Amino acid sequence: MAESRKNKVIIVGCGPGLKAYLSPKSMYHIKKAEILVGSRRLLKLFPRVDAEKVVLEKNYSILIQKIAEWSRSKQVVVLVSGDPCFFSYTKMIVRKMGRERCTIIPGISSIQLAFAAVGESWDDACFLSLHGRNNEYEQLVKKVRAYSKVAILTDHKNTPSVIARYLLKHGIQKRQMFICKNLSLPEEAIHATDLISAINMSTSGSAVVIIKNTNNETR
Ligand SMILES: C[S@@+](CC[C@H](N)C(=O)[O-])C[C@H]1O[C@@H](n2cnc3c(N)ncnc32)[C@H](O)[C@@H]1O
Incomplete structure (x- = not known):
């Protein structure tokens, strides 16, 4: 060597x-x-x-x-x-x-690919990982209220659907949600949706979620 x-x-x-x-x-x-x-x-x-x-x-x-x-x-x-x-x-x-x-x-990073896939910059975004972490949900709510874009690493428990449900339960409604699944792989899929519709969406494989405040709503 x-x-x-x-x-x-x-x-x-x-x-x-x-x-x-x-x-x-x-x-x-x-x-x-x-x-x-x-x-x-x-x-x-x-x-x-x-x-x-x-x-x-x-x-x-x-x-x-x-x-x-x-x-x-x-x-x-x-x-x-x-x-x-x-x-x-x-x-x-x-x-x-x-x-x-x-x-x-x-x-x-998967985060770079996710932002590229939805045509958004990430220089003004905030990041959070729920991959193997269940104690970050308070942070999730704080960050989604404070930043116009929050990118989240998910896992099989902390799915886009669970995230959407949690945000709605905490009074956050008017947000766009991008679900970026299996990026770069043959089964890649990108969905642009809202929090209510995201509740019923199922996810398999790896996913990055981007929550965007389109109207600069304070809730
Ligand atoms: C342990 S973290 C590793 C993050 C990695 N260091 C990065 O920069 O992307 C694993 C998480 O990254 C995200 N991830 C990794 N590869 C992905 C892919 N191809 N498509 C979507 N998300 C992915 C998923 O949220 C996954 O649960």
Whole structure:
């Protein structure tokens, strides 16, 4: 292993799912990996990479300890969906290993793709993740009241329908809701709707929701 890479882990942003969104720099590091760590879905993107593949499940803390050990003698590359610096376990790796032992290669976030899909800027947006988090609903209401655009990462429990119902229950009505499902994948679907209609919409797979205040309503 080259001296400069010794002791370092490379965390690579893999984008929203379609391989064409991976940067050449990301591909370069993935091809050079001796150990490739990632979710089953991300590892499947690289069948021809000749590295030892380690599946990341819910075993974060044990695996991060192992990554720290392996990286002392081998080139470890960790695959992360979207951008590593946006709601991912990158921060746990950096905390464990220290900044100087981590190289982060950015990726295209699902959030960027969602805003591009609906033709909106994201420089004036606020962000929230409900992916695996059920204690953020108060924040959701505060942010939707305060910002003209709020982008939300969802999961199979905190679905667009659950989000719409919660906002309506808290007196927020006049908002546009964009539901951006399975971005970049063959089953991609984008819906522009309102909160009442969103209650009855079902979602499967990954989704980003954008709530937009079209009239600058205060409720
Ligand atoms: C753990 S977060 C990771 C976010 C990632 N770091 C990023 O920058 O997109 C996972 C969530 O991202 C969103 N997501 C990831 N890929 C997506 C896709 N292809 N389409 C829609 N949403 C996606 C979903 O809300 C999913 O539950």
